[in-house]
Amino acid sequence: MKILVSYATSEGHTRKVARWVADGIYDQGHSVELLRLADAKDIDLDRYDGVVMAGSVHVGHYQPEVAEFASAHASKLGNMPTLFLSVSLAAAGHDAEDWRGLERILSEFTDATTWTPDRVVQVAGAYMPSEYGVLSRFVMRRIIAEKDPEADLDTDHDYTDWSALRREVDSWLAEAEA
DSSP: OEEEEEEOOSSSHHHHHHHHHHHHHHHTTOEEEEEEGGGOTTOOGGGOSEEEEEEEEETTEEOHHHHHHHHHTHHHHTTSOEEEEEEESGGGSOOHHHHHHHHHHHHHHHHHHOOOOSEEEEEEOEEOTTTOOHHHHHHHHHHHHHHOTTSOTTSOEEOOOHHHHHHHHHHHHHHHHO
16 A cells, blocks of 8 residues: 655654654555645645545644645545544643543534544644743643643653554554555
8 A cells, every 4th residue: 555644743743743653654564655744735645545644733723734735635535544643732631621622623624624534543742842932832831730740841741652653553554455
């Protein structure tokens, strides 16, 4: 199979997730193309047997290029195996309100783009104070302090459960191959 792994990122963690997923799919013997969605304007999806798309949630929305790509290619995406990786810090916690918020964001996204992925995986993101500007660092410190009181607010922390993500991707890939 030939799989497109596409992504949009703000601080770089979603790119890390997409690259890791692409490497894992390649290691299983498949052909993989890793592509930033900002560079995917003229892509021909007929070249692929399946698509993994990764985007991160910031202030209640995915990056504009995620929605633009999904809208522009909704019909073709709807006719092939798809996996959507929704990356956010909210997915790192167990707060019911945060999870309802993630469901609302996804619902608004699918309504706006008319694309419903075959599978959605909520992926816990990373807290990266070393990558943030002054304003982002201030806002993120407040969020992390509230959600993870034991966290060292000066140290980068990756909340992604890589083993769980591997299981999800492997399961999706097995279904896509069938």
